[in-house]
Amino acid sequence: MYALEINQLTKTYRNGFVALKGIDLKVQRGDFFALLGPNGAGKSTCIGIITSLINKTSGSVRVFGHDLDRELIDAKRKIGVVPQEFNFNIFEPVQEIIANQGGYYGVPASQARKQTEVYLRELGLWDKRHLQARELSGGMKRRLMIARALVHQPELLILDEPTAGVDIELRRSMWKFMRRINEQGTTIILTTHYLEEAEQMCKNIAIIDQGNIIENTSMKALLSTLDTETFILYLREELLHLPTISAEFAIRQVDEHTLEVDVPKQLTLNQVILQLHQQNLQIDSMRNKVNRLEELFVSMVDKKEQAA
Amino acid sequence: MSPLQRYSIAYLTIARKEILRFSRIWVQTIVPPVIMVALYFIIFGNLIGARIGRMDGMAYIDFIMPGLIMMAVITNSYSNVVSSFFSAKFSHHIEEMLVSPIPNLVILLGFLTGGIARGLSVGLAVTLASLFFTSFRVDNPIMVVGVAFLTALLFSLAGLINGIFAKSFDDVSIVPTFVLTPLIYLGGIFYSIQLLPPFWQNISLGNPILYMINSFRYGFLGVTDIDITTALIIIMIFTIALFSIALSLLNRGIGIRQ
Ligand SMILES: Nc1ncnc2c1ncn2[C@@H]1O[C@H](COP(=O)(O)OP(=O)(O)O)[C@@H](O)[C@H]1O
Ligand SMILES: [Mg+2]
Numbered sequence: 001m002y003a004l005e006i007n008q009l010t011k012t013y014r015n016g017f018v019a020l021k022g023i024d025l026k027v028q029r030g031d032f033f034a035l036l037g038p039n040g041a042g043k044s045t046c047i048g049i050i051t052s053l054i055n056k057t058s059g060s061v062r063v064f065g066h067d068l069d070r071e072l073i074d075a076k077r078k079i080g081v082v083p084q085e086f087n088f089n090i091f092e093p094v095q096e097i098i099a100n101q102g103g104y105y106g107v108p109a110s111q112a113r114k115q116t117e118v119y120l121r122e123l124g125l126w127d128k129r130h131l132q133a134r135e136l137s138g139g140m141k142r143r144l145m146i147a148r149a150l151v152h153q154p155e156l157l158i159l160d161e162p163t164a165g166v167d168i169e170l171r172r173s174m175w176k177f178m179r180r181i182n183e184q185g186t187t188i189i190l191t192t193h194y195l196e197e198a199e200q201m202c203k204n205i206a207i208i209d210q211g212n213i214i215e216n217t218s219m220k221a222l223l224s225t226l227d228t229e230t231f232i233l234y235l236r237e238e239l240l241h242l243p244t245i246s247a248e249f250a251i252r253q254v255d256e257h258t259l260e261v262d263v264p265k266q267l268t269l270n271q272v273i274l275q276l277h278q279q280n281l282q283i284d285s286m287r288n289k290v291n292r293l294e295e296l297f298v299s300m301v302d303k304k305e306q307a308a
Numbered sequence: 309m310s311p312l313q314r315y316s317i318a319y320l321t322i323a324r325k326e327i328l329r330f331s332r333i334w335v336q337t338i339v340p341p342v343i344m345v346a347l348y349f350i351i352f353g354n355l356i357g358a359r360i361g362r363m364d365g366m367a368y369i370d371f372i373m374p375g376l377i378m379m380a381v382i383t384n385s386y387s388n389v390v391s392s393f394f395s396a397k398f399s400h401h402i403e404e405m406l407v408s409p410i411p412n413l414v415i416l417l418g419f420l421t422g423g424i425a426r427g428l429s430v431g432l433a434v435t436l437a438s439l440f441f442t443s444f445r446v447d448n449p450i451m452v453v454g455v456a457f458l459t460a461l462l463f464s465l466a467g468l469i470n471g472i473f474a475k476s477f478d479d480v481s482i483v484p485t486f487v488l489t490p491l492i493y494l495g496g497i498f499y500s501i502q503l504l505p506p507f508w509q510n511i512s513l514g515n516p517i518l519y520m521i522n523s524f525r526y527g528f529l530g531v532t533d534i535d536i537t538t539a540l541i542i543i544m545i546f547t548i549a550l551f552s553i554a555l556s557l558l559n560r561g562i563g564i565r566q
Contacts, residue, residue, distance in 0.1 A: 013566065051407045054566045073311070076409035087400035096325075097404075103321025104408035106314025148404075 001065045003029045003156050003187040004050065009059035011045050011211075019045040021211040022059065027189055027204070029064075029155075032182045034202035034219075035191040042211045043191040044084050047160050051081045063156060077105065080154030082145045084161045084191075090134035094125060097133060098148050105152035112151060119147035122177065139170045146174070150181070157181065159190040163197060175201055199223070228262040230289040231269065235259065236282035245275050260289070318410045319418055326422025330388055330429075337388075337426065338433050341380040345434045348376055349441040352498065364500045364531050369442050374525040375497030378459060380434045382492060382517065385427030385460040386467040386484060389419050393471030394480050402564060412558035416468070416551075423464025424457065431456050444528060451527030458543050459520045465550035472554070472563045491517045501533050516546050 004027040011020040019042045027033045037043050048054030050061055052068060061068045066075035088097050095116050102112030120126045123143040128136060133144060142162060149157060159178070163171045179201065182188045192198055198205055198219070205222055207215040215222065228250075238256045245251050249272055250262040261272055276283065330337040353369030363371040396402035405415050438444075446452055470483050495517030501509050512518055519539035526532040532539070557563070 048566070052565070053403055053406055055561055073409040073411070076407065079407070081407055083403065085400065087403045089396070089399060089401040092401075100321050100325055101404055101408070104318050104405055104410060106309060106317045106409070108317060 001029065002062070003027045003031065003064060004189065005062040006046075006050075007060045009046070009049065009061065010057045011042075011049060011054065012057045019211055020049075020057075023208070023211070023213045025206055025213060025216065027187065029187055030182075030185060031187055031189075032179075032201055032203050033187075033189045034198035034205040035189060035208060036193070036195070036198050036205055037191070037208035038193060040210075041208045043208060044160055046208070047081070047083075047158055047189075047191065050158065051079060051083075052076065077152075078155045080149035080152065080157045082142075082149045082157070082159040082162055084164070086141050086145070088133050088141075088144065088148070091132055093130055093132055094136070094144055095120065095129040097144065098151050101148045102151040107152050115151045115153070116147070119150050123147050124173075139166045142166055143174070146177075154186070156187045156189070159188070161191055161193070163192070163194060171197075228264050230260060230262050231272075231286055232289055233259045233261065233276075233286050234284045236284045239281075243276055243279050243281060245272065315410060315414050318408065319414050319421075322405065322415065322418025323421040323425075326388075326392060326418060327425045329392060329422065330426045337384070338430055341384060341430050342433050342437045345376045345380060346437055346440070348372070349438060353441055364502075364533070366529060366531065367442070370444055370529065371500075371525075372498055373438050373442060373444065374528045375495070375521045377431050377434050377438070377456075378517075378521050378524050379492050379497060381427040381431040381456055381460050382463045382520075383484065383488065384430040385423040386463040386470075386488060388426040389423035389464045389467030390471045390474070390480050390484075392422060393419055393468055394474045394477070397471065397474075397564060398477075406564060413555060416555055416558055419468055420461060420464045423467060424460040427460030427463065428456060431460070446528055447530040448527045452524065455520060455523045455527055455540075455543070458547060459524070462516075462520075462543065462547045462550060465547070465554050468554050469550065469557065472557050474563075491515050495521050496533060497521060516542065519543055 004025065006023060006025040008022045008024065009020055010018070010022050012018050023042075023046065025035075025046075035043050035046065045054060049056045050063070050068075052072065056068075061075075063075040064078050066072075066078070068075050092100075098116040098120065099109070099112045102115060103109065107115065116129075117126065120129055123146060125136075125140060125143055125147065128140060133141065136144060142165075146159070146162065149159075157178075162178075163174055166174065175197070178188060178190075190197075190202070202219055204218050205215070206213050232254070235257050239253060239259070242251065242253050243259070245261075248264055248267055252260045254260050263269055263272060273283065349369065352372060357368035357372070360368045362368065393402070396405075466483075470480065474480050494512065495515050496512065501512045501518065504512060513534070519534065519542045522532045522534050523536055523539045523543065526536050526539075
């Protein structure tokens with residue numbers, strides 16, 4: 001049984017805009033799944049339908065085997081959702097927001113209070129529990145919504161761009177937290193357009209663009225389809241001219257101290273360094289160019305458009 | 309845990325939240341209607357009422373008292389639900405309920421409980437305040453409580469339906485201003501419809517609020533302009549109709565699901 005199984009899902013908004021054009025998606029139980037796509041691709045629409053905030057036009061959605069059309073209540077009980085936009089009452093105190101959400105899910109008050117404390121502590125909001133939600137910073141509001149989504153201990157946690165607008169440090173701690181929740185058995189689906197996030201966190205991935213799923217595979221398999229990897233090299237001395245290097249590598253000058261080089265999968269970086277060394281170029285430091293997925297994504301979208 | 313147990317926890321959560329919402333700010337929600345009704349009593353009851361003489365065989369101040377209580381019940385239950393529901397929609401926190409595993413009936417009952425609680429609390433406060441201005445007996449307490457409850461329920465439902473369709477804060481005030489207030493004032497609070505020419509009497513019979521005010525007055529004073537059984541049946545029909553409409557609108561996701 002899948003945690004989530006979507007078949008031929010379409011959505012046409014009232015103004016006639018077709019946001020989803022018949023997507024299929026399967027997410028294994030226990031998975032950490034990324035739904036990746038540019039702005040406007042249809043990610044939030046998809047999540048809105050799974051969480052029944054948006055009515056689908058056609059197709060089917062099952063959550064742990066429960067069809068949304070036939071067993072909506074059972075399906076809803078399995079899900080915790082962190083939406084993209086803040087959707088709590090800003091005048092309500094933090095701990096009431098969370099405990100009330102527990103109540104809506106039928107968690108008895110004493111247990112809801114306990115769970116509220118657990119997650120507020122874990123997410124570093126316990127000190128803020130008496131504040132009204134409007135008094136929290138953006139990152140705290142995001143964490144408030146995560147605690148709210150977990151209070152009934154869902155089996156499937158869905159996060160719509162959870163780290164948008166969250167600073168690096170907090171983003172890292174949220175990743176750590178989500179990884180732990182996932183290791184404890186919660187299936188996680190997140191949407192993101194931070195490619196680094198998907199790359200670091202997720203086991204499986206689907207890429208959505210203009211309402212179509214254009215790729216659905218494991219992160220590993222996806223990254224292995226990259227036939228080159230790009231490195232950025234920082235040089236000690238100013239470059240006078242672009243170094244010559246064997247033709248298998250593409251080399252570009254970024255500025256007078258920086259080079260960018262594409263290394264094909266079957267070759268190694270050693271050869272690049274050796275050749276530069278022979279030309280008396282001193283490499284101070286080096287890093288992997290992080291937006292590998294982005295390139296991949298762009299090339300996939302391009303291919304798709306050429307095919308069409 | 310059985311679904312019924314879960315739903316009752318959910319219901320109690322919503323109801324409690326709705327009741328806290330207005331009782332926390334009782335100075336803004338309970339006190340103003342009391343002041344307003346006190347002013348009506350002073351001006352229409354004592355000052356002008358003394359010159360009007362008797363209406364339907366009773367002192368004018370006693371005649372208007374039930375209607376004034378009813379007016380407070382109607383406007384407060386209505387405005388509680390319309391503003392709570394609309395602001396939940398407007399700031400999207402209604403989604404907290406919409407994603408939860410509860411039938412729409414539970415959500416509906418939760419909001420209605422808030423509206424009824426507000427309507428009855430204000431009604432009680434106004435009744436107590438009126439004791440400063442007149443003394444009265446209660447002819448039929450069950451009728452008084454029953455009619456007050458049904459009226460609060462009916463206008464909570466109406467407020468909810470208004471909230472479902474409202475797209476802006478203007479839409480929240482249009483109905484109370486242009487529909488509710490005229491119907492209340494023309495519903496026989498201040499006069500017996502026997503005073504009207506036959507044509508206007510018949511028009512008045514199309515006003516549902518007339519039946520509530522008269523049933524309520526009957527409960528207090530034992531007098532009415534119209535047949536009480538008919539009045540109660542009409543109130544029931546309106547309540548059932550609005551209840552079905554509200555529930556079906558929620559089930560269809562009108563105004564709340566895209
Ligand atoms: N209520 C709506 N009515 C019409 N179009 C909408 C509505 N909501 C979203 N859209 C459109 O649907 C597309 C997908 O939106 P969304 O699912 O929010 O994308 P994403 O979350 O991937 O950024 C966008 O082009 C957006 O403008
Ligand atoms: Mg989105």
